[in-house]
Amino acid sequence: MFSYWPIVENVYLSFTTWDFISSQADWVGLLNYQALFSSWSFPQVLLRTLVWVVVVVVVTLVLGLALALLFAQRIRGATAVQTLAFAPHVLSGAAIATIWLFIFDPNHGLSRLVFEAFGASSPAWTTDDSWALWALIIVSIWKGLGFVAIVYLVGIQQIPAEVLEAARIDGAGRWTQFRRMIFPLLSPTTFFLVITQTISAFQAFDVIAMMTNGGPARSTTTLSWFIYDEAFNRTNVGGSSAASMIMFVVLMAITVLQFRFVERRVHY
Amino acid sequence: MTGTSFSRRRLLAGVTAAAASLALTGCVGRRDGDYAQVSGQVPERFARRERVVLWSAFTSHNATVLQSIIDGFNASQQDIFCEIQLFPGYPALDSKLAASFAVAQVPDLVTLSDVNWNRYFLAETLEPLSGYFDAGFGPDAFHPRFLAEGTIRDQVYWLPWARSTPLFYYNKEIFAGAGLPDRGPKTFTELREWGHELKGFTYRGAPVRMRGYTGKDDWYFQGSSWAFDGSYSDGMVSRLSSEQTVAALEFDRAFIHDDQMAYLADDINADFAAGVTATICNSTGALTSLLKAATFEFGTAFLPEQDAPGVPTGGSGLAVMRNSTKARKQATWEVIRYLAEKGAPEWSLNTGYLPVTASSLNSPKIKERNAATPAYQVAQDQLSRARQADVMRRYVNETISEMLIVLQKVYASNADPGETLREATRNLDPAIQRVLPKYRRLVAS
Numbered sequence: 001m002f003s004y005w006p007i008v009e010n011v012y013l014s015f016t017t018w019d020f021i022s023s024q025a026d027w028v029g030l031l032n033y034q035a036l037f038s039s040w041s042f043p044q045v046l047l048r049t050l051v052w053v054v055v056v057v058v059v060t061l062v063l064g065l066a067l068a069l070l071f072a073q074r075i076r077g078a079t080a081v082q083t084l085a086f087a088p089h090v091l092s093g094a095a096i097a098t099i100w101l102f103i104f105d106p107n108h109g110l111s112r113l114v115f116e117a118f119g120a121s122s123p124a125w126t127t128d129d130s131w132a133l134w135a136l137i138i139v140s141i142w143k144g145l146g147f148v149a150i151v152y153l154v155g156i157q158q159i160p161a162e163v164l165e166a167a168r169i170d171g172a173g174r175w176t177q178f179r180r181m182i183f184p185l186l187s188p189t190t191f192f193l194v195i196t197q198t199i200s201a202f203q204a205f206d207v208i209a210m211m212t213n214g215g216p217a218r219s220t221t222t223l224s225w226f227i228y229d230e231a232f233n234r235t236n237v238g239g240s241s242a243a244s245m246i247m248f249v250v251l252m253a254i255t256v257l258q259f260r261f262v263e264r265r266v267h268y
Numbered sequence: 269m270t271g272t273s274f275s276r277r278r279l280l281a282g283v284t285a286a287a288a289s290l291a292l293t294g295c296v297g298r299r300d301g302d303y304a305q306v307s308g309q310v311p312e313r314f315a316r317r318e319r320v321v322l323w324s325a326f327t328s329h330n331a332t333v334l335q336s337i338i339d340g341f342n343a344s345q346q347d348i349f350c351e352i353q354l355f356p357g358y359p360a361l362d363s364k365l366a367a368s369f370a371v372a373q374v375p376d377l378v379t380l381s382d383v384n385w386n387r388y389f390l391a392e393t394l395e396p397l398s399g400y401f402d403a404g405f406g407p408d409a410f411h412p413r414f415l416a417e418g419t420i421r422d423q424v425y426w427l428p429w430a431r432s433t434p435l436f437y438y439n440k441e442i443f444a445g446a447g448l449p450d451r452g453p454k455t456f457t458e459l460r461e462w463g464h465e466l467k468g469f470t471y472r473g474a475p476v477r478m479r480g481y482t483g484k485d486d487w488y489f490q491g492s493s494w495a496f497d498g499s500y501s502d503g504m505v506s507r508l509s510s511e512q513t514v515a516a517l518e519f520d521r522a523f524i525h526d527d528q529m530a531y532l533a534d535d536i537n538a539d540f541a542a543g544v545t546a547t548i549c550n551s552t553g554a555l556t557s558l559l560k561a562a563t564f565e566f567g568t569a570f571l572p573e574q575d576a577p578g579v580p581t582g583g584s585g586l587a588v589m590r591n592s593t594k595a596r597k598q599a600t601w602e603v604i605r606y607l608a609e610k611g612a613p614e615w616s617l618n619t620g621y622l623p624v625t626a627s628s629l630n631s632p633k634i635k636e637r638n639a640a641t642p643a644y645q646v647a648q649d650q651l652s653r654a655r656q657a658d659v660m661r662r663y664v665n666e667t668i669s670e671m672l673i674v675l676q677k678v679y680a681s682n683a684d685p686g687e688t689l690r691e692a693t694r695n696l697d698p699a700i701q702r703v704l705p706k707y708r709r710l711v712a713s
Contacts, residue, residue, distance in 0.1 A: 021369050021391040107544045124534075127533065129680045215673070215676045216680040217681055233669045
């Protein structure tokens with residue numbers, strides 16, 4: 001009831017025009033979908049969302065794996081570093097955004113000091129449309145990195161030591177061990193992380209809401225923010241619901257494709 | 269077996285779809301009549317009183333001031349208990365209020381901003397208030413200009429409370445250091461000339477720019493569009509792409525990108541208080557907090573003119589929900605009466621919002637405060653040249669979102685003002701057409 005009824009109602013709303021408070025929603029058929037695909041901005045939102053998802057997921061996974069490999073080395077202080085790395089995952093998006101807004105502030109923030117040390121001036125991270133999306137991507141990667149690293153670390157620790165020992169005896173170097181043994185054996189973990197991180201990146205909202213409100217000039221408006229903006233800032237409930245349905249279909253398609261094609265390459 | 273299972277599944281799916289369709293036609297929208305009151309906390313000692321729920325969008329210091337006034341109301345009589353429920357700003361209150369209609373459970377009194385009360389009016393959710401006035405508490409209890417802004421077809425729907433206008437703030441130390449006069453610029457052209465004179469000037473070790481713009485509020489541009497003899501709309505006819513409105517935006521573009529003496533700030537208050545920008549345009553309501561935050565002396569002045577004055581009114585007022593019960597609405601009116609007669613001076617005095625009631629306009633304390641801090645008097649004096657926002661900005665909800673995109677494109681990306689305003693006009697056309705029938709039926713004369 002609580003999971004599926006909102007979906008059913010959302011489908012209905014996507015065929016109506018309504019502003020939340022009018023006495024009734026008027027049926028408009030496919031008009032909301034037509035409006036989305038005929039506007040110049042919605043395809044840009046989809047493209048931006050794609051860039052956001054791909055960069056955030058790929059970079060988080062690559063850096064997370066690198067961090068996990070580092071944690072797997074039995075070095076002093078590793079546990080403390082693991083805890084620190086995991087901390088951003090348990091912090092609220094609002095708290096993280098507030099911290100990063102201070103860091104990115106070109107007039108008073110850490111960014112100014114860092115850039116001035118190199119004789120340059122800090123970019124206006126959140127008010128310049130060529131930097132804003134990258135600023136949010138950096139924050140999202142930082143937020144997700146610890147979780148990915150810890151999940152990968154668990155995966156690495158489950159690889160039997162004798163398998164790697166045998167590879168070493170057979171003369172496999174570190175890179176060959178990683179490429180031929182560790183990475184393939186981590187494929188179930190990677191598969192799990194790709195699906196969860198993709199869905200999470202699609203649904204990213206808190207950091208955008210706190211740091212840029214989708215701006216400047218819609219340069220950080222991803223699909224999730226677009227849905228919110230249409231519904232609550234423009235009170236275009238029908239358009240927002242139609243965009244939600246598109247997001248639902250896209251996520252469903254990605255998940256099905258991943259299960260159908262990527263899972264074949266997973267070694268359990 | 270497979271066939272039976274398939275048929276049963278199809279039958280179930282069909283029945284579910286039919287039931288959903290029937291149910292959905294009834295669950296979206298709003299029924300009329302008396303609604304329940306939103307839940308909350310009533311202290312034991314007030315349990316027997318009529319409860320009035322006030323939804324407030326004021327936070328931190330202003331929330332404390334309002335609570336103190338309402339505490340005074342609760343202590344002043346034995347019949348009504350007013351409970352304030354807080355929201356972090358107008359958008360948060362707006363979305364919660366919209367949701368409250370869907371579940372037929374509403375507050376009684378709400379602080380609605382100057383640009384979103386109209387939406388609730390068009391949805392016929394606001395109580396007409398003219399009939400509540402009596403000989404002891406008449407319309408003359410409120411500032412006539414502001415009362416008129418909440419009046420449609422001779423019925424009052426929205427009462428003035430936290431009203432404001434934008435004000436020009438300038439850093440006196442920077443102005444003196446750069447050899448600029450101790451006053452605000454008379455015109456936008458003069459502001460730009462002063463910007464040239466400020467070039468290369470440093471303050472507290474950092475270069476200073478003349479004006480920090482915000483990309484989070486189009487209120488200031490509404491004013492400068494008027495100053496350049498343009499506007500957002502004439503009635504419901506868009507004038508966004510008119511030559512004059514484009515000229516107003518072109519001024520901002522050139523000031524930021526050609527002169528490099530203005531910029532898009534993330535937080536204009538913080539930048540002004542830190543001396544990063546020499547001037548800002550900000551609400552009169554920000555005056556008190558800026559006086560606390562700034563470590564230098566600053567002055568206030570009327571907004572610059574160009575071809576005409578350009579001062580939009582803003583802020584928020586009080587509206588009563590029509591779907592509240594008769595008894596709750598009558599009790600709510602008593603709260604309003606207390607706010608207007610007793611609470612308003614304390615409110616203006618402690619928040620910096622304009623005095624909008626007879627009680628605050630005549631308050632000796634406010635006169636004393638204005639004499640001691642003339643910046644407050646400047647805000648009051650500027651009121652004579654202020655007017656409410658254009659119809660399109662007030663009634664077409666998408667206008668503000670669309671204008672924020674326009675301003676951010678020009679301020680951040682040096683986009684062509686004419687092109688972006690023409691694009692906004694095209695984007696807003698479907699929304700105007702959607703609102704127009706209701707506007708004609710309920711508002712247009």
